[in-house]
Amino acid sequence: xxxxxxxxxxxxxxxxxxxxxxxxxxxxxxxxxxxxxxxxxxxxxxxxxxxxxxxxxxxxxxxxxxxxxxxxxxxxxxxxxxxxxxxxxxxxxxxxxxxxxxxxxxxxxxxxxxxxxxxxxxxxxxxxxxxxxxxxxxxxxxxxxxxxxxxxxxxxxxxxxxxxxxxxxxxxxxxxxxxxxxxxxxxxxxxxxxxxxxxxxxxxxxxxxxxxxxxxxxxxxxxxxxxxxxxxxxxxxxxxxxxxxxxxxxxxxxxxxxxxxxxxxxxxxxxxxxxxxxxxxxxxxxxxxxxxxxxxxxxxxxxxxxx
Amino acid sequence: xxxxxxxxxxxxxxxxxxxxxxxxxxxxxxxxxxxxxxxxxxxxxxxxxxxxxxxxxxxxxxxxxxxxxxxxxxxxxxxxxxxxxxxxxxxxxxxxxxxxxxxxxxxxxxxxxxxxxxxxxxxxxxxxxxxxxxxxxxxxxxxxxxxxxxxxxxxxxxxxxxxxxxxxxxxxxxxxxxxxxxxxxxxxxxxxxxxxxxxxxxxxxxxxxxxxxxxxxxxxxxxxxxxxxxxxxxxxxxxxxxxxxxxxxxxxxxxxxxxxxxxxxxxxxxxxxxxxxxxxxxxxxxxxxxxxxxxxxxxxxxxxxxxxxxxxxxxxxxxxxxxxxxxxxxxxxxxxxxxxxxxxxxxxxxxxxxxxxxxxxxxxxxxxxxxxxxxxxxxxxxxxxxxxxxxxxxxxxxxxx
Numbered sequence: 117x118x119x120x121x122x123x124x125x126x127x128x129x130x131x132x133x134x135x136x137x138x139x140x141x142x143x144x145x146x147x148x149x150x151x152x153x154x155x156x157x158x159x160x161x162x163x164x165x166x167x168x169x170x171x172x173x174x175x176x177x178x179x180x181x182x183x184x185x186x187x188x189x190x191x192x193x194x195x196x197x198x199x200x201x202x203x204x205x206x207x208x209x210x211x212x213x214x215x216x217x218x219x220x221x222x223x224x225x226x227x228x229x230x231x232x233x234x235x236x237x238x239x240x241x242x243x244x245x246x247x248x249x250x251x252x253x254x255x256x257x258x259x260x261x262x263x264x265x266x267x268x269x270x271x272x273x274x275x276x277x278x279x280x281x282x283x284x285x286x287x288x289x290x291x292x293x294x295x296x297x298x299x300x301x302x303x304x305x306x307x308x309x310x311x312x313x314x315x316x317x318x319x320x321x322x323x324x325x326x327x328x329x330x331x332x333x334x335x336x337x338x339x340x341x342x343x344x345x346x347x348x349x350x351x352x353x354x355x356x357x358x359x360x361x362x363x364x365x366x367x368x369x370x371x372x373x374x375x376x377x378x379x380x381x382x383x384x385x386x387x388x389x390x391x392x393x394x395x396x397x398x399x400x401x402x403x404x405x406x407x408x409x410x411x412x413x414x415x416x417x418x419x420x421x422x423x
Numbered sequence: 424x425x426x427x428x429x430x431x432x433x434x435x436x437x438x439x440x441x442x443x444x445x446x447x448x449x450x451x452x453x454x455x456x457x458x459x460x461x462x463x464x465x466x467x468x469x470x471x472x473x474x475x476x477x478x479x480x481x482x483x484x485x486x487x488x489x490x491x492x493x494x495x496x497x498x499x500x501x502x503x504x505x506x507x508x509x510x511x512x513x514x515x516x517x518x519x520x521x522x523x524x525x526x527x528x529x530x531x532x533x534x535x536x537x538x539x540x541x542x543x544x545x546x547x548x549x550x551x552x553x554x555x556x557x558x559x560x561x562x563x564x565x566x567x568x569x570x571x572x573x574x575x576x577x578x579x580x581x582x583x584x585x586x587x588x589x590x591x592x593x594x595x596x597x598x599x600x601x602x603x604x605x606x607x608x609x610x611x612x613x614x615x616x617x618x619x620x621x622x623x624x625x626x627x628x629x630x631x632x633x634x635x636x637x638x639x640x641x642x643x644x645x646x647x648x649x650x651x652x653x654x655x656x657x658x659x660x661x662x663x664x665x666x667x668x669x670x671x672x673x674x675x676x677x678x679x680x681x682x683x684x685x686x687x688x689x690x691x692x693x694x695x696x697x698x699x700x701x702x703x704x705x706x707x708x709x710x711x712x713x714x715x716x717x718x719x720x721x722x723x724x725x726x727x728x729x730x731x732x733x734x735x736x737x738x739x740x741x742x743x744x745x746x747x748x749x750x751x752x753x754x755x756x757x758x759x760x761x762x763x764x765x766x767x768x769x770x771x772x773x774x775x776x777x778x779x780x781x782x783x784x785x786x787x788x789x790x791x792x793x794x795x796x797x798x799x800x801x802x803x804x805x806x807x808x809x810x811x812x813x814x815x816x817x818x819x820x821x822x823x824x
Contacts, residue, residue: 117738128735129735129736129739130731134804134805135804135805141778145807145819145820145821145822146821146822147821147822153729154807154808154819154821154823155807155821156807156819174805174806174807175805175806175807176727176729176769176772176806176807176808177729177732178729178730178731178732178748179732181729182732182805183501225742232822242822365629
C-alpha cells in the first residue's frame with residue numbers, strides 16, 4: 117500500500133472539479149497508456165482578462181493521478197493563463213504534501229495537461245517532450261530514461277559519474293546494479309567510449325567496471341587552513357544551489373562545527389519527502405570537495421549553545 | 424482491518440489457528456536443533472519428519488524423502504532451475520511460459536542475459552491457455568529444464584502440467600512446475616506423474632511466510648543451491664526452520680481435509696460473486712480460462728478505469744483485493760499476464776483479482792456484490808474514456824508519451 121498523504125487521499129476520495137466542462141475553450145488531453153494514466157483537462161478562459169474562470173478534469177488513472185488532477189484544477193482556477201504556466205509538477209506534488217517517488221509521474225501528467233490545454237487555447241501545437249522509463253533510484257526519483265539521457269549527453273562511462281550528474285544511486289546505494297545495467301546498455305549501443313569526465317572519484321560506491329581514476333588533487337585537501345576549508349564548503353554549497361533551486365528549494369550554510377556542518381533547507385525542500393536525500397547529496401558533495409569525511413546536519417539539530 | 428473482507432488469498436493467507444497451535448511448542452519447549460545428539464534435538468527431528476509425511480500425502484509423492492524444505496516458493500523455483508542447469512551443463516536451453524511468476528521469469532531473464540542461456544518463453548492465447556504447438560517445437564535434447572507453472576496466480580488458469588511433463592521427459596528434459604497456487608486446491612498424485620520437481624509455498628495455504636518446499640523425484644540428478652551442513656540430506660543446507668516446517672506440515676494436513684470444501688463451497692461462492700458482478704456492471708469481463716482454473720480465483724477486468732483506484736475504494740469499503748495495474752506495483756507496465764493474453768491496456772489496468780479461501784463466507788461475498796457496482800460507476804464518472812450519462816465508452820485519444 118502506498119504511503120499517501122492525507123491531502124492526496126482527500127483529493128482522491130472526494131475529487132474537486134471532476135466531470136465535463138461544456139463551456140470549455142481550452143482542452144488538454146495527455147496520457148501514457150502503458151503506465152495507465154490519461155487525463156483530459158478542460159478550461160474556461162476569459163478571452164479579455166486571460167483568467168481561468170473554471171476548470172474540470174476527467175482522469176483514467178491511479179489514486180495519485182486522480183488526486184493530482186483534482187489538485188491541479190484547484191490551483192489554476194482564478195489564475196491567468198501566464199500565471200498558470202509557471203506551475204510545475206513539483207508545485208502539484210507539493211500542494212498534495214508530497215507523492216511517493218514512483219508516483220511523481222502523475223504530477224508530471226498534470227503539468228503537461230495544463231500546457232497542452234493552454235497551447236490549445238492559444239491555437240499552438242503542443243509537443244510532448246518528456247520521456248520516462250522504469251524508476252531506478254527511489255531516493256532521488258531518477259528513472260532509466262533520465263540516466264540514459266545523462267549518459268548519452270555527457271558521455272558518462274562510470275557509475276559514479278552517473279551519480280554525480282543525476283544523483284541516482286547516491287543515497288541508499290541499493291540501485292547500483294540497475295544503474296550499471298543501464299550504463300552498459302547505452303555504452304553497448306553508442307559504442308564509442310569517451311574519456312572519463314574530469315571528476316575526481318567520488319565517495320559513493322565503487323566502480324565495478326573500471327578501475328578508479330587516479331585522484332585528481334587529493335593532496336591539497338589535507339592541508340586546508342580553517343579559512344580555506346570554510347571557503348571550500350561555501351563554494352561547494354554555492355555550486356549545489358542552482359540544482360536545488362531548480363526543484364523549487366534552496367540550501368543555506370548555517371554553521372561549521374568541526375566535522376559537523378549545519379545547513380538549512382528552505383522553499384520546496386522544507387517538509388519535502390525527499391529532503392533527507394537532498395541532505396545526503398549535500399554531504400556527498402562536501403565530502404568530495406574537502407577530501408575528508410564530514411556530516412551534514414539540519415540546522416535544527418544544532419547544539420543549543422552554538423545558536 | 425481485522426473486520427475487513429479478505430479476498431486476496433492468492434497473495435497470502437491467514438495462518439490457520441490450528442497451524443499456529445502446532446507451531447508454538449517449537450518456539451518454547453521444543454527449541455532444540457534437530458541435528459543435536461540430545462533429547463532437545465530429537466523431539467524436533469521427530470516433528471520435522473512428521474511434517475514431511477504430511478506434505479508427501481498432500482502431493483501424493485511416493486517417498487517422504489522427496490520433500491526438501493526451503494524458505495518458500497522463490498527459493499524452490501531458483502533451486503530447481505539452477506540444479507537442472509548444473510546437473511546438465513552441456514544443455515544450454517530453458518523452456519518456460521510468458522505468464523510465469525517472477526520467481527522463474529526474472530531468473531530466466533538473468534540466465535539469458537548474464538550466462539548466455541537460450542530461453543524459450545511459450546506464449547498463451549486470449550484465455551491464457553498455453554500454445555501447445557510452440558511448446559512441442561521448443562523441446563529438444565538441448566533443453567536442460569522446462570519450468571511451467573501449474574496454475575496462474577493472477578487468473579487461476581490451470582496448465583496441463585502432467586501432459587507437459589510427459590512431453591518434456593520424452594525430449595530428455597527435466598520438468599519443474601511452480602505449483603505455489605495449485606497445492607492444496609487441486610488433488611495431486613506426483614507418484615504417478617512425470618513431474619520431476621515441484622515448488623510450493625506455505626503462506627499460500629494457511630501456513631506462515633518464510634517456509635516452503637521443493638519436491639524432488641527420487642533418482643533425479645540434483646545439485647543444491649545452498650551448500651553447508653547436511654540438513655535435508657545435504658540438498659538444502661542451513662538449520663531447519665522447525666516452527667515453519669511443522670506449521671507447513673499442519674497446514675498440509677488441513678488442506679487435504681478441506682480440499683473438498685475448496686472445490687465445492689468456495690467454488691460456488693466464487694461463481695456467485697463473478698456472476699453477480701458481470702450482471703450488474705457494464706463493460707467488464709473475466710480474464711483467463713473460466714472453464715479450467717482454480718476454484719478460488721476470479722479475475723475481472725473493469726474497462727476504462729484503473730486498478731489502484733478500484734483497490735483504494737474497495738479498501739475504504741473494507742474489502743481487500745488485488746490488481747494487475749502498473750501503479751500497484753510501482754512499475755510502468757501493467758501485468759505481464761494480462762499483456763500476454765492480449766488484454767487491451769484500458770482493460771488490463773482495471774483487472775481486479777478476488778481470491779477466496781476456505782475462510783470466506785457467503786455474507787462477505789454478498790457485501791462485495793453490493794458495493795462493487797457503485798465503486799466502478801464512481802470511477803467511470805471520472806474517466807475520460809467513459810460517457811457516464813449514456814453508460815457506454817466514448818472516444819478518447821490523448822497525446823501519449
